[in-house]
Amino acid sequence: MNRLLKQINIGAVSVFMMFSMFAHAAELPDFTKLVEKASPAVVNISTEQMVMTKTAAEGNNPQLGPNSQELNEFFRHFFGQQPFNGGNGGESQAPKERERSSLGSGFIISPDGYILTNNHVIDGADVIHVRLNDRREYTAKVIGTDSRTDLALLKIDAKDLPTVKMGDSDKLKAGQWVLAIGSPFGFDYTVTxxxxxxxxxxxxxxxxxxxxxxxxxINPGNSGGPLFDLDGEVVGINSQIYTRSGGFMGVSFAIPSKVAMSVVDQLKANGKVSRAWLGVLIQDVNSDLAESFGLKRPHGALISRVMPDSPAKKAGLKSGDIILAFDGNKINHSGELPYIVGQMKSGDKVDVEVFRDGKDKTIALSLESRPDNQKTLEQKKQDENRLGMVVADVPAELAKRLDIEGGVIVKQVIGGTASRNGLAQGDVITMLNGQAIKGAEDFSEIAKKIPNDRSVPMRVIRDGYPMFIPFKITK
Structure with a gap:
């Protein structure tokens, strides 16, 4: 009897566990209908960018002696191809352009061919290709871009296209199911x-x-693709991941649809995005700063600098003021303020609640458009450094080993020109446009005088091997 009861109990438990599993499975969402309906409006985006390279046949160069094969290996590493033509007595062939493709995703927001994607997907592209779900391909033109939100609006010449339905990202809550469709690593229409x-x-x-x-x-190729809620509406545009490995680690970020559509409206109308400007540099308020200023708890945006001739300056805001609320919006972290200001328009009049000298104070001000000369530090650095790289003086020990005087070492390749011309971190540049490089300051001065769209010679040392490369800055 006891044995029978034990078997009955075990059976009951098994049935209960199976029932629980089925009940739990029944609660999980079924994405199949959503994917079937939404996929036709998701597109694959690839780009072409022209870069400079050298081509040549395999073989040793008799003019370089027995070590020419090692140099050829160096050139293969540097350019991806051989620099010398052994079949033509070692004469190097002329530079020519080579196409480099990048891959991303996007989605159609109107039947007449407007497509939304990330700015970084198409940045620097000479040609943009859009492939639809039915394998039709189009060449897209750029209507406008906004680097601050990493959004780009494209247009293809087509009609009656399938579209997505835009949702309200403000209604999203932590814990809600969401779904992405894109082309990670080139695998089209992957669903996660x-x-x-x-x-x-x-x-x-x-x-x-x-x-x-x-x-x-989210992985490379997902950028610019849509993030759907369970109603099949786009609530975000997949844009970034947090990673230490270079691949997905469980933390991804999407641009809210509300932000995206605000940008789209301006790009359609003007081809660019205009934002209100306050004119302050801010920092977060930690517990120590809160105590030092007399705040009961850490919150708000601490003004570290007020720009001259800015709306903040004209209204009387001061360095050391802590902005607690802006136009009725409470500021808990300093990072909330730029978004609030950026959503407003020039001419808007707002009240700013600040904490000054131990007391709350309300200041009225009128916002203005951001002047063209007001750029982020990163933009200024890239504008001043037209070559797209960060350089420093060559360390004395390295200079002695290379038997050189002066020169600069590439500390970082920002992108753009330096990347297109094949430069890499650790390269040593000793000559540019026929002028010897004495150091970093000298390099910057010479770089400013290089003309656009014309190749100039650059002498580079990599892995101990010196060489000249044609260096071209494209507008």
Whole structure:
């Protein structure tokens, strides 16, 4: 009897566990209908960018002696091809252009061919190709871009296209199911799903976007693709991941649809985005700063500098003021302020609540358009450094080993020109446009005088081997 009861109990437990599993499975969402309906409006985006390279046949160069094969290996590493033509007595062939493709995603927002994607997907592209779900291909033109929100609006010449339905990202809550469709690593129309991890995330490099954080698997090629809610509406544009490995690690970020559509409206109308400007540099308020200023708790945006001739300056805001509220919006973290200001228009009149000298104070001001000469530090650095790289004086020990005087070492390749011309971190530049490089300051001065769209010679040392390369800055 006891044995029979034990078997009955075990059977009951098994039935209960199976029932629980089926009940749990029944609660999980079925994405199949959503994917079938939404996929036709998702597109694959590839780009072409022209770069300079050298080509030549395999073989040793008799003019270089027995070590020419090692140099050829160096050139293969540097350019991807051989620099010398052994079949023609070692004469190097003329530089020619080579196409480099990048891959991303996007989605159609109107039947007449408007497409939304990330700015970084198409940045620097000479040609943009759009492939639809039915394998039709089009060449797209850029209507406008906004680097601050990393958005780009494209247009293809087509009609009656399938479109997505835009949703309200403000209604998203942590824990909701969301789904992404894109082309990670070139695998078209890959579907990944997860939940909203948090909303309103402020990233250090993107103050104008309150990101949606999810655990949806996002990888290279997903950029610019849509993030759907369970109603099949686009609530975000997949843009970034947090990673230490270079691949997905469970933390991804999407641009909210509300932000995206605000940008789209301006890009359609003007081809660019205009934002209100306050004219302050700010920092977060930690517990120590809060105590030193007499705040009961750490919150608000501490003004570290007020720009001259700015709306903030004209209204009487001061360095050391802590902005607690802006136009009725409470400021908990400093990163919330740029987004709030950026959503407003020039001429808007707002009240700013600040904490000054231990007391709350309300200041009225009128916002203005951001002047063209007001750029981020990163933009200024890239504008001043037209070659797209960060350089420094060559360390004495390295200079002695290379038997050189002066020169600069490439500390970082920012992108653009330096990247297109094949430069890499660790390269040593000793001559540019026929002028010897004495150091970093000398390099910057010479670089300013290089003309656009014309190749100039640059002498580079990599892995101990010197060589000249044609260096061209393209507008």
């Amino acid at each position: 799903a997860g939940v909203v991890s948090a909303t309103g995330r402020n990233l250090p490099s993107d103050n104008y976007v309150p990101f949606i954080q999810t655990d949806v698997a």
